[in-house]
Amino acid sequence: MSDLVAVIIPAGGSGERLGARIPKALVQIAGKTLIEHAVSNMAPIANQIIVAAPAAYEEQFRKLLGTDVTVVTGGLTRTQSVKKALKHVDKENEFILVHDAARPLASTDLAMRVIDSLRAGEKAVIPGIAVTDTIKRIDKNNYVTRTYPRPDLRAIQTPQGFKRKVLIKAHDTRDDVTDDAGLVENQGVEVKVIVGEERALKITTMQDLEAAQRILIPEFNNQMRVGIGTDAHAFSLDPTREMWLGGLFWPGEIGADGHSDGDVAAHAICDALFIAAAIGDLGSNFGISDPAYAGASGSQLLAECLQKVSAAGYSIGNVAVQIVGNRPKISPRRAEIITALSKSLGGASVSVSATTTDGLGFTGEGRGLAAIATALLFQSAR
Numbered sequence: 001m002s003d004l005v006a007v008i009i010p011a012g013g014s015g016e017r018l019g020a021r022i023p024k025a026l027v028q029i030a031g032k033t034l035i036e037h038a039v040s041n042m043a044p045i046a047n048q049i050i051v052a053a054p055a056a057y058e059e060q061f062r063k064l065l066g067t068d069v070t071v072v073t074g075g076l077t078r079t080q081s082v083k084k085a086l087k088h089v090d091k092e093n094e095f096i097l098v099h100d101a102a103r104p105l106a107s108t109d110l111a112m113r114v115i116d117s118l119r120a121g122e123k124a125v126i127p128g129i130a131v132t133d134t135i136k137r138i139d140k141n142n143y144v145t146r147t148y149p150r151p152d153l154r155a156i157q158t159p160q161g162f163k164r165k166v167l168i169k170a171h172d173t174r175d176d177v178t179d180d181a182g183l184v185e186n187q188g189v190e191v192k193v194i195v196g197e198e199r200a201l202k203i204t205t206m207q208d209l210e211a212a213q214r215i216l217i218p219e220f221n222n223q224m225r226v227g228i229g230t231d232a233h234a235f236s237l238d239p240t241r242e243m244w245l246g247g248l249f250w251p252g253e254i255g256a257d258g259h260s261d262g263d264v265a266a267h268a269i270c271d272a273l274f275i276a277a278a279i280g281d282l283g284s285n286f287g288i289s290d291p292a293y294a295g296a297s298g299s300q301l302l303a304e305c306l307q308k309v310s311a312a313g314y315s316i317g318n319v320a321v322q323i324v325g326n327r328p329k330i331s332p333r334r335a336e337i338i339t340a341l342s343k344s345l346g347g348a349s350v351s352v353s354a355t356t357t358d359g360l361g362f363t364g365e366g367r368g369l370a371a372i373a374t375a376l377l378f379q380s381a382r
Contacts, residue, residue: 004047004048004093005045005046005047005048005094005095005096005097005115006047006048006049006050006089006090006093006095006096006097006164007042007045007050007099007111008050008082008085008086008089008096008098008099009035009039009042009049009050009051009052009098009099009100010052010074010078010081010082010085010098010101011023011024011025011038011054011061011074011081011101012025012052012053012074012075012076012078012081013102018203018204018205018209023053023054023057024101024102024203025053025061025101025102026057026060027203027209029104029209029212029213029216030213030216030217030317030318030349031318031351032351033064034101034203035051035061035064035101035104036064036065036104036335036338037104037105037349038101038106039051039069039335040335040338040339040342040350041111042097042099042108042159043339044108044339044343045097045108045112045115047090047092047093048070048089048090048093049068049069050069050070050071050072050088051065051069051071051072051085051101052072052073052075052081052084052085053071053072053073053074055073063331065335066331066332066333066334066335066336067331067332067333068332068333068335068336069335070088072084072085072088078178078179079171079175079176079180079183080176082098082171082180086168086171089164093164094163094164095115095118095119095162096161096162096163096167097111097114097115097159097160097161098158098160098161098162098167098180099111099158099159099160100158100159102203102204103157103158103200103201103202104203105199105200105201105212106127106158106159106197106199106200107197107199107200110127110159110196110197110200111159113194113195114126114127114159114160114161114194115161117161117194118162118163122192123162123163123166123184123189124160124161124163124166124167124181124190124192125160125161125192125193125194126156126157126160126161126179126181126191126193126194127157127158127159127160127193127195127196127197127200128154128155128156128157128194128196129154129195129196130150130153130154130155131150131153131154132150134147134148134150135150135153136148154193154196155196156179156181156196157200157202158179158200160179160181162180162184166184166187166189167180167184169187170183170186170187171183173186173187216317216318217376217378223378223379224317224376224377225276225277225278225314225376225378226374226375226377227271227272227273227274227275227277227374227377228275228372228373228374228375229267229268229269229270229271229272229273229274229275229281229282229373229374230268230271230370230371230372231264231267231268231271231282231370231371232362232363232370233256233257233262233368233369234362234367234368235254235255235256235257235366235367235368235369236256236262238254238257239254241254241255241262242255242261243255243256243262243328244262244298245264245265245328245337245369246263246298246321246323246336247263247265247266247298247299247302247337247340247341247344248333248336248337248340253327253328256368256369259290259293259294260286260293260294260295260296260297261295261296261297261298263297263298263301264323264369264370264371265298265321265323265337265341265352265371265373266298266299266302266341266344267282267301267371268321268371268372268373269302269305269345269371269375270282270286270301270302270305271373272373272374273305273306273316273319273375274305274309275375276309276314276375276376276377277309277312277314277377278312279308279309279312282301285305285308286301286304298344299340299343299344302344302345303344303345305345306344306346306348309377314377314378314379315377315378316346316348316376316377316378317349317377317378318348318349318350318376319341319345319348319349319350319351319374319375319376320351320352320373320374321350321351321372321374322353322354322355322372322373323353323354323355323369323371324354324356324363324369324370325354325356325363325366325369326356326363326364326366327366330352330353330354331354334352334354337352338350338351
């Protein structure tokens with residue numbers, strides 16, 4: 001995209017109402033923390049992501065999110081956290097989106113629609129959904145003082161988008177509100193409301209967490225299938241061979257030999273998905289010498305794999321892949337890998353980990369890479 005976007009994600013909420021003794025952003029859904037889901041969904045549209053973490057948890061967040069995400073210490077309130085994060089926004093960014101770790105499932109598409117409205121000339125844009133309950137205002141004695149017409153009401157969500165200067169000016173005040181649009185409204189700036197989405201629900205209670213779980217892992221007919229896939233490639237002797245791993249290009253690294261691009265992570269995931277769907281494996285679907293797949297990218301294979309799995313009547317619940325090898329270092333780019341793999345799989349939930357083998361085997365000796373993947377599929381509703 002032509003406009004540069006910074007995304008700020010306050011993540012200081014407690015997990016008390018979820019029964020957790022850790023910050024809410026570190027609670028997991030479908031194998032990933034709330035903050036990982038939020039970062040993964042915002043990464044495709046972001047030039048910069050800044051997470052305001054609770055004090056004493058900064059290093060844990062950094063290890064979880066990698067070096068591509070800037071982690072700062074948040075404040076005691078949401079507004080204070082955003083103020084602190086604003087100091088780290090690169091000056092090149094024209095737009096700023098303020099999100100919420102408690103709305104981890106808000107989609108990339110929703111963020112893109114917010115940005116499109118900003119690009120069209122709006123100064124402040126927020127998503128909202130229609131209110132279905134009747135809303136009444138009451139006095140201190142609990143008597144109704146006003147009933148609001150539902151067609152005029154919206155329940156507001158995040159990410160909320162702003163022109164950079166508008167948001168910075170709003171945060172120069174001492175006001176403390178529940179959302180950044182409120183600060184902007186106080187400055188007399190018009191705020192545009194666009195259509196939000198049900199999946200951008202706010203997670204506060206266990207019931208909310210269960211609802212989010214159902215969105216990520218739909219229990220279609222309770223028909224669940226699991227597959228395990230593996231792949232291994234030796235590093236090339238050709239010093240010009242490019243490395244592609246996890247759907248990403250790795251500059252300065254010598255790649256793995258193979259008929260396609262040698263992306264062991266993508267190949268292992270394809271294998272796991274095919275096996276779970278009972279439609280063969282990587283070799284039987286793509287062939288080990290088919291000229292049509294000579295040099296094919298892992299992203300291409302994943303996209304075609306998704307088509308085949310969907311045609312077989314299954315949807316992806318979750319994919320997890322562990323990369324085995326001494327190099328490259330996965331942690332700094334883990335969020336990028338998750339985003340790339342998820343995008344190739346139509347937005348599916350993806351988990352990525354890495355390990356070494358303590359010098360044992362061909363991976364431990366530094367002669368190549370391997371990957372092990374698991375896939376969870378659900379039979380689609382007919």
